[in-house]
Amino acid sequence: MRIVIVGGVAGGMSCAARARRLDESAEIIVLERGAYVSFANCGLPYYVGGEITDRDALLVQTPEKLAESLNLDVRPLHEVTALDSQAREVTVQTPRGEETLSYDALVLSPGATAFRPSIPGLDSPRVHTLRTVEDAVALRDIVEKGATRAVVLGAGFIGIEAAEALHNQGLQTSIVELASHVLPPLDDEPAWTVTQELRRLGIELHTGVVAETIIPGDTHDTVKLSDGIQLAADLIILAVGVRPETQIFEDAGVNTERGAILVDAHGRTNLPGVWAVGDATASVDSITGIKRPVALAGPANRAGRLVADAILRPETARALPQPLATAIVRVGKVTAAMTGANRAALEGAGIRFTTLHLHPNQHAGYFPGATQVHLTVHINTEDGRILGTQAVGEEGVDKRVDVLATAIRAGLTIDELIDLDLSYSPPYGQAKDAVNLAGMVGANVMDGTLKLWDARDLEETMNDALIVDVRTEVEVHSGMLSGALHIPHTELRGRLDEVTATADGRPVRVMCASGVRSAIAHRVLAQAGFDSASLSGGMLTLRAVLGDRAQDILVIPS
Amino acid sequence: MRIVIVGGVAGGMSCAARARRLDESAEIIVLERGAYVSFANCGLPYYVGGEITDRDALLVQTPEKLAESLNLDVRPLHEVTALDSQAREVTVQTPRGEETLSYDALVLSPGATAFRPSIPGLDSPRVHTLRTVEDAVALRDIVEKGATRAVVLGAGFIGIEAAEALHNQGLQTSIVELASHVLPPLDDEPAWTVTQELRRLGIELHTGVVAETIIPGDTHDTVKLSDGIQLAADLIILAVGVRPETQIFEDAGVNTERGAILVDAHGRTNLPGVWAVGDATASVDSITGIKRPVALAGPANRAGRLVADAILRPETARALPQPLATAIVRVGKVTAAMTGANRAALEGAGIRFTTLHLHPNQHAGYFPGATQVHLTVHINTEDGRILGTQAVGEEGVDKRVDVLATAIRAGLTIDELIDLDLSYSPPYGQAKDAVNLAGMVGANVMDGTLKLWDARDLEETMNDALIVDVRTEVEVHSGMLSGALHIPHTELRGRLDEVTATADGRPVRVMCASGVRSAIAHRVLAQAGFDSASLSGGMLTLRAVLGDRAQDILVIPS
Structure with a gap:
């Protein structure tokens, strides 16, 4: 049996390695268009930034090592140019000229290219x-030759990582992003933390605009933005997204949707004997059910392995999981991570949701180095389904998102998070971990113990309700909402008459710094008969939603 | 309604706070024997060690703050001395003398004392x-007055934390432990890493022995061990376990088992109107079904909250979860964590299991700072149930154990870990995360793709089988098993005849450094018809199982 794999990185190479472990007798040929196989594509920005010093560290495997260890026939600089699925053969452009190669099973893992x-x-x-080792080497070369000004087009994961890398190399770096905030996969609230961190680093942000023209010059190019601003650049990085690299396979009859190869639960395409994995394929989103490409290394690597199973032991092979698209990025001292659907995806799919916001410490507050994990969790309050979560902070972000990704995959409901037995000692967590707390808040919302109001509804809330700010005197002097009634939560029980008088029939909407004290205040008010609700995530979330508008909206009490 | 809570830390105070949030009108009285309530008991060792500098940081709440915020009536220095469940009243020793106090609901959270x-x-x-703030203050005082030699009796969590604290304060510190290794809740393999770290720190270990006598002296005490060694001590810490503090409640008719209060799924004792939570209660172990006290802060805090629900809204209250007893400890640069059952618990309960050992990096190997997570996972290979896991390493240990604790709680089987969509970028993980890899290895074992042999069966394996060491030339020169055949895995396919000749009919047992290459070699051998198996966890696990015996068993090839 001959298995031919098109693409020697991530999904393709995982498939080849697994195929060999399952079958010593198979002939396994990997065709890679580039000069390198199995390279560390996620490591490229860190090589550009100098954090990974040695280029060879990016080359996780070589054809020679793969031949020795796994008896794989790996052929770099071999580009597939045509597929004849009837004849079961591909046409390959090789350093020696064009060849045809027959196969019993063909696995397409061509990846994606920059849009x-x-x-x-x-x-x-x-x-x-x-996208490639060659790209990274070229960029580092330019940096070392003294480039001083960089413009990065696109503030997605790669754009952000590239910008930080260039900034770390001393370049004056600007990011241009069409969306209203950096890292568009994040919701507004966590993205605000990333925005602040990029500003702290000294990276210049241009959001809500596009690059309209690039004007080449002798000494540098000029990037003209849609808001009229002009940026001088010795170096421009294009990172506005990727497109599946599938044209020749489409031409051969492989079914695609917006360029992404359509596969069944075992990675099979519509053509007999042809499978596909990785960035070039479409997956069914686990939360929204929407079909879309998920260009992430983890799912690609794991899918490659499962496709080898599907080819060599179809009767027992596991189905490919529907992706949650868990992703993570480091930005300066901050980590941002997400899993499941974000607000835009939920709204796009017409899924109703409520958003919980929490800001617990990553470890015991009394232990040195405590910092907050800013957690956003979208849930369905009817059935408790966890739809997606995002977290930002300096420490412990990856842990909470991974625990939640596991909970979502396992079908746990939000209230079941209360019962997770997570590791606790002061350097690592709290007796009620951030994830437990999310479960407690969610359960309270589900059964009506807690009613939340959302910072995104600020304007109508300010119009229709009395806002009661239950923070301390000192806290409100850093800024509060105009028209809000200030009663510290410790005094609330004795000042309910004041609330009644000021509300004058309006609903009461409570707020504090993070949502903890306002939840207590809400319970006091609700049990006293008020139509009350607590601001989800408190002032911390409100400021994140308002962003730069906060300074116009918040007032300093006299 | 009057709720009286006995014990103002962890479970008791969580119960009180939740009760208030549910019911503004209840009278909630918390009786605490000690001078402090709601203090950071898990933080005490770090105060002794100087990492937490300020004593007040340990006092998370005060009676005054709890009265203001939650309208709780918190009474320190109030010790309950008798319970009359017929009359629904307790007798209380107060600073003003003895009083009786009636209740509608009574919650017992008396905790445990040092055995x-x-x-x-x-x-x-x-x-x-x-155990108390007073203890910690006294110890720090002794340290600051110039104590130089400490002996810690017991190498459980508190013993280890106390020993490190005293070591950090410059004391020459010894640990005495009856079990054969430190941290008895850990299995041998992960405990070896902790042993090595304690030695690296310079803490002296005496395992497999007990303190037989403490001989008081003018300038210091002398601790005489069962092996005859004598240790001079300015300071001795007793940390050989805890016992529930339940005598007076037993006397009043509360059912107990070996001192631990028996409760139902909602924390109810056998007496009407009496609930119990925390270290003083027995729980049903989630894995073994065995009833035992679990003296951990997390479960106690969460149970306190659920018991408040059970009292105030019994119709909708969640059941208390069966504990997995997830625990974690920091030792020098090392973190050790565990969840579910260990080997001793499984053997004690007569549960059959297979142990997986993995040593993956916590993040991409090509990214600076990669270190190994040494992972041990006990599974049932028939149904795939995950029975328990332990991990040690410098980074990322808590994350993997928390993900596995979530998976176990949710009932995921080992093979389902393959599909977890965990966060990956080079600073945080690998495209196939440690947990995914555990799933892949486990699935391979379940379906027979991989057969493992265990380092604990070394002696019989050396007697009955040919051991084939597939590491490189350089690696085997750091020590290999005598009688083993050395064939680097890259040469194995071409040297199968040699294996046949040397095995001479015996089974073949393969090994490498960590179990990755030997798994590949196993597949080569198994498909060539050999009765083959791969050493679970490779030489890293073998050395951990052998401990100090390794130097006698391993030989340097000539």
């Missing part, structure tokens, strides 16, 4: 992408 | 426990 929007001047030699 | 074995001399004033 190239139609911007005049985009073909300037100062415009680079960051 | 005092019958050692002559244990009443020496140089012997201390570490």
